[in-house]
Amino acid sequence: MTRQHFRHFVFLPFVVIAGLITLIWLITPFVAKHYLSAYIEEQGQELSIDHLSINFFPPKMELEEVAIHNQNQDTLTLKHAVFEVSIFPLFTRTVTISKASIDGLNIVVDQRQNDWIIAGINTAQFLSEEPQIEKQETTSEEVVESSEPWHIKLPSFSFTNSHFHLSRQADNDSPIESDTVTIQNFSIKDLSGSELNWQGKIALAALLNEATVGIKSQFSYSPQTTKADVEIDKTSLPLSSFAHFLPAPYNQGNGTLGLKLSFQFLQEQVGDVPSYQLNNLDLNTQVENLDLMLNEQDHVATALTKLDIQQSSLQFVSAEQMSASANIHLESKQTQFTQGETQASIGNTQLSIDILEVVAENDLGPKITGTNVTFSSQALDSQLAKNKRIAAWTEAGFNGVNFSAQGDNFNAQLAELTISDLTLSELLNSQPALAPLAHIGTIKIANLEADQDGALIKSIITDSMTASLFLDANKNIKNLIFVDAEAQTAPTSFESAAPPQAADAENAMQNTQNAEQNPAFKAPYHVILDNYEMTGESSLYMEDNSISPALKRTLNIDTLSLHNLNTKDKDQAATFALKARNGKYSTIQNDVKIWPMADKLTMQSEFIIKEAELPPYSSYIADALGYQIDSGQLNLDLTLEADNGKLNGNSHLLLREFDLGGSKESSSAIKAGAMPLNIAVGILKDSDNNIDLNIPLTGDVENPEFGWQNFLMVPIRNALFQASSSYLMQTFVPYANVISVAKFAGEQLLKIRVEPLLFIAEDAHLNTSQDNFLEQLSALMKDKEESKLKACGVSSFLDLGIDQPPSDDLDPASKEAAKKLAVQRSEHLKDYLIAQGIDSSRIFLCAPEVDLAKNSKPRIELNF
Known part of the structure; x- marks a missing residue:
């Protein structure tokens, strides 16, 4: 080629092409600015660009200080952006973006009803339907040429210091809600891939309002396998930053969630079924100052709650083929749960599980196992209402717990459970203050399976267990907060207890026989307890306001134990022992050996009471004995055995200074009605003023008529009544004109009546017809030196000189005269008795009465 040919065909075309490229390179920024500005102006805004450069070799575009603004604000600003593509890899079908970064991008985004306005541009204009483009048939050569995919490489991309200002308004009547998303740093490194095969690294540090999020990940993806190492760190999510995205009532809560999470994710295709795995899962979350309404009634609050899950893994193929394991630690401080009026608050709580595993491999359902579970809690307070405490403790915890469960089967072991300063069922702010139903210094349970x-x-x-029972006038337990007073049932008394019916006994017997004959019969849930002990200063306090005077007694428990309780083995005997004191001197001792699972009641017991003061319990015993107790001290030695339901025993009863009827009633030996036996019972007393009885006891619990009240109390009542009633009948025979005695009500009560002293109408003086009556009355008062007589003079209509009662009330003068006559009769009787040597202080005169009844007679009513 000659120089001239080179100049015409090579050099000059090259210069022209180079010039054109240079010209295009020079004018492209200006053209781009022109058309961009024109478009932005069409949108009612202005565009400013301090620097725009476009290079072709290599392809590169760079922007600096870009702004779009309207009359009110900047809708978009960009500090710096650059994109560069390497040329030479293009020849090997590889797109390599050698430089890519965006810095200082700020965009305003508005959502109004159905429109999205981004940087002041309404995107609705881009949503019109695009014309369909007919598909062109491709030749085989084109197919072959496009069969080799393009590769894309992005060594590094950064997106920094950028803000998205988001506002939305659902409709014109709704308030405008605003959010700011800040991208502090979003980076992509070593991203490469083609078609559906990709790998790379990403990292994000962002904010949503005040919430911070940090994410890092290295991943590889293909249709057959996905791998990713994910780490979430420096994440703090105040509820206030996104509360408006939440439905009510969650959007009214407060609190901050801190999150730290790392794991390895693996997804593989096993045949046609995908398999998912999470390995090396470490999760650390903490919630601070949470105050959240869950619904109208439920509320949760916590000062600090932490959850750590470490060394965890998860493999999932299907619900029937999965496994998971984790090490779990939960810690909570100052936490409160509220449901309606029920609430529970806990000072500090810790839960730790060394290994928790969930495995599903068959149709039985997932198998859950836990190893070395420990728990501790401080300052629990649970309340049914503001004034009703369900339970409270200062400290509780357990350790050494291992468990497994699958379907209906489970197995659990516990090394030790301890609860300190436990309070149960307490009525708060009561007037007067009431002790809780129970308070226990410490509970320890060891080796439970x-x-x-x-x-x-x-x-x-x-x-140090103390129990307290406060009964109101209706026998409701006032400090039992779990049941309303209206729903409580008064304890059944001895008298009202209905005896078992024969049909009930027959049914029970039939059920027992069926259970023995049916090999498929399975006993209920059994309990085996080797040892129970009550230690420390323990007591039972009872206050019963249903009787008068109210009973207030404290039983101090020295020993209470239960050994070898086994509800699984009918041949195993359990032993129960109790030693207690009431006051300084009264003691109770009970030793029982019982076979709880025997077919019929089988036991050996001895019950000993010494120096028990009886008057406080009079109201209870009176229902069984039929009489009040005024004074007395009880010593009881009760030996009782049961052999297959047949009871046999003996009660040695020693009553000191025993007095039935009360000190006031003891002078009322002759009052009309049912007679207290305090006078008559004296015949049973020995020279030391004691009653000493040995009472044999026999019975059959299978008898439908059998009742513990009859078995224990009726023999005592019969022994007292039989001797004392004979004595009483003999005692008052010499005074038959004054006193009449008769048995009634199955010879369990005595009917005793003091006869009145009758007078001649209109006469106040004593007469000879009254001599026998007056002599026996005088002798009775001399015989019963402690007795006191009340004489009540009564005038009849006969004293007015008329044969029939008047139809109207008496005039004042007649009534005054009748009362005067009644007083004179009482005074004459008192004078007579004093003359017979009766002390005047033993004779009382009551107010006179006028009896206008048809059968009334002139008389003096006498009462002792």
Whole structure:
């Protein structure tokens, strides 16, 4: 080629092409600015660009200080952006973006009803239907040429210091809600891929209002396998930053969620079924100052709650083929739960599970196992209402718990459970203040094993336990807060207890026989307790306001124990022991050996009471004995055995200074009605003023008529009544004109009546017809030196000189005269008795009465 040819065909075309490219390179920014500005002006805004450069070799575009603004604000600003593509990899069908960064991008985004306005541009104009483009048939050569995919590489991309100002208004009547999304740093490194195969690294540090999010991930993706290492750190989510996205009532809550999470994710295709795995999962969350309404009644609040899940893994193929394991630690401080009026608050709580596993491999459902579970809690207070405490403790916890569960089967072991300063059922702010139903200094449960069939407990120890029962006038337990007073049922008294019916006994017998004959019969959930002990200063306080005077007694418990309780083995005997004191001197001792699962009641027991003061319990015993107790002290030695329901025993009863009827009633030995036996019972007393009885006891619990009230109390009542009634009948025979005695009500009560002293009408003086009556009355008062007589003079209509009662009330003068006559009769009787040597202080005169009844007679009513 000659120089001239080179100049015409090579050099000059090259210069022209180079010039054209240079010219295009020079004018492209100006053309771009022109058309961009024209478009932005069409949208009612202005565009400013400090610097715009476009290069072709290599392809590169760079922008600096870009702004779009309207009359009110900047709708878009950009500090700096650059994009560069390497040329030479293009020849190998590889797009390599060598430079890519965006810095300082700020965009205003408005949502108004159905429109989205981004940087002042309404996107609705781009949503019109696009014309369909007919598909062109491709030749085989084109198919072959396009079969080799393009590769894309992005060594580094950064998106920094950018803000998205979001506002939305659902309709014209709704308030405008605003949010700011800040991209502090979003980076992509070593991104490469083609078609559906990709790998790379991403990192994001962003804010949503005041909420911060940090995410890092290295991933690889293909249709067959997906792998990703994910780390979420420096994430703090105040509820106030996104509360307006939440439905009511959650949007009214407060609190901050901190989150730290890392895991390895693997997805593989096993045949046609995808398999998912999470490995090395570590999760750390903490909630601070949470105050959240869950619904109209439920509320939760916590000062600080932390949840750590470490060394966790999850594999999932299907619901029937999955496994998961984790190490879990939960810690909570100052947490409160409220449901209606029921609330529970906990000071500090910690829960730790070394390994929690969930495995599903068959149709039985997932198998859940836990290893070395520990729990501790401080300052629990749960309340049914503001003035009703369900339970409270200062400290509680357990350790050494291992468990497994699958379907209806489970197995659990517990090394130790301890609860300190436990309060149960307390009425708060009551006037007067009431002690809780129970308070226990310490509960310790050691070595518990349980499954779906039963539980085995090595030992339970309660220390310093106090129980308190406050009964109101209707026998409702006032400090039992779980049941309303209206719903409580008064304890059934001895007298009102209905005896079992024969049909009931027959049914019970038939059920027992069926259970023995049916090999498929399974006993209920069994409990095996090796040892229970009550230690420390323990007591039971009872205040019963249903009787008068109210009973207030404290039973101090020195020993209470239960050994070898086994509801699984009918041949195993359990032993129960109790030693207690009431006051300084009254003691109770009870030793029982019982076979709880025997077919019929089988036991051996001895019950000893010493120096028990009886008057406070008079109202209870009176229902059984039929008489009030004024004074007395009880010593009781009750030996009782039961052999397959047949009871046999003896009660040695020693009553000191026993007096039935009360000190006031003791002078009322002759009042009309049912007679208290305080006078007659004296015949049973020995020279030391004691009653000493040995009462044999026999019975059959299978008898439909059997009742514990009859078995224990009726023999005592009969022994007292039989001797004392004979004595009483003999005692008053010499005074038959004054006193009449008769048995009634099955010879369990005595009817005693003091006859009145009758007078001649209109006469106030004593006469010879009254001599026998007056002599026996005088002798009776001399015989019963403690007795006091009340004489009540009564005038009849006969004293007015008329044969029939008047139809109207008496005039004042007649009534005054009748009362005067009645007084004179009482005074004459008192004078007579004093003359017979009766002390005047033993004779009382009551107010005179006028009896206008048809059968009334002139008389003096006498009462002792």
